[in-house]
Amino acid sequence: MKKKTGPRWKASTRAIHVGEEKFRRSAPVAPPIVRSSTFTFSSTAEMKRWAEGRSAAYIYTRYGNPTLTIAEEKIAALEGAPAAIVTASGMAAISSALLAVVRSGEEILATRQLYGGTYRLFRDIFPRLGIRVQYVENDLAGVERLVSPQTRVLYIETPTNPTLRLVNLRQAARLARRFRLFSIVDNTFASPILQNPLALGLDAVVHSATKFLGGHSDLIAGAVAGPEAFIERVRQMVIYLGGSADPGAAFLLIRGLKTLEARVRQQCQTALAVARYLARHPRVARVHYPGLPSHPDHRLARRQMRGFGSMLAFDLKGGLPAARRFCDRVRVFLLAASLGGVESLAVLPIYSSHYRMSRAELHAAGVSPGTVRLSIGLEDPADLIADLEQALS
Ligand code: PLP
Secondary structure, three states: OOOOOOOOOOHHHHHHHOOOOHHHHOOOOOOOOOOOOEOOOOOHHHHHHHHOOOOOOOOEOOOOOHHHHHHHHHHHHHHOOOEEEEEOOHHHHHHHHHHOOOOOOOEEEEEOOOOHHHHHHHHHHHHHHOOEEEEEOOOOOOHHHHOOOOEEEEEEEOOOOOOOOOOOHHHHHHHHHHOOOEEEEEOOOOHHHHOOHHHHOOOEEEEEOOOOOOOOOOOOOEEEEEOHHHHHHHHHHHHHHOOEOOHHHHHHHHHHHHOHHHHHHHHHHHHHHHHHHHHHOOOEEEEEOOOOOOOOOHHHHHHHOOOOOOEEEEEEOOHHHHHHHHHHHOOOOEEOOOOOOOOOEEEOHHHOOOOOOOHHHHHHOOOOOOEEEEEOOOOOHHHHHHHHHHHHO
């Protein structure tokens, strides 16, 4: 069959252009991966309009890309936010979101129990930029005392990594309004299926989209959702600092988002069964899961979340040696960092998310050396429980 080609195109021109016209003619069901670093202008007049800030055309993928836009619109819709941006990683989302609001000489007020990477960013990098971070506990007591004229942001994470403690989102929103702070929540552990902080009065959310949003342990990405003017400032920060998402990762993220709710619902159910099993086990000293009535934040979780999530942690009676023995014996659970994927994972926070933290810092973060964190995937609950049984025996 004769292909439509430019009449005098040379082989290299044909190789670059032929075959792609169909994407402009028919409508694919799955979104295209627009794997192009750059985009054509129709004329120098359009180029000029863009340079003057009068055109929203795509020009270069670090600034924006149609595949990224699809992911951004979906995440904004899931969070009930006016706008969203996807980024290269959760840490790119967190750093760009904060640097969009805080400058040298200003302060962040944060809850102390944070993902280790966020805590290390606050400890090791922000002070070098002249940004001071002060901490409050998860109950937000002492905000009044610590807030200063330089404080710009209230930054919280709920549920926390790895001990699954909760911060009261409504209370955080009230305090932020009272002291005119911009409030940002890391919503990674809950996902937008289980809570929408913006609906409770918070200003913005950040995500490690690597986790539940992607859902298959095959991409690294992040997201920020919030008011349009703020997201535009975050976009500028992403453009400057280079934390833009890759269209291939965005395609996987889009695919993951389509099954997010079904996965999260199933994973919550399995996690509750696993938590109940562990809570009855004689070798387990303590289970950290907000769905258990024994959890200190169970009542708040009932009010604030639409499900208890699929992350849980537990302490073994034998401390670190027992925790290591358990982790070395699991077979269905994989011994790996990260979370929120279809595979169940087990990890020791002191050797992963909370590495390079002193005893005092671990204590403040609520992490004991023998804490094991589990991320519950989509395997059959009976197989997961049988694996726990053999690993604990
Ligand atoms: N926030 C939370 C709660 C996390 O657990 C993680 C990673 O584990 C991050 C942020 C950082 O995300 P990323 O690894 O995608 O940069």
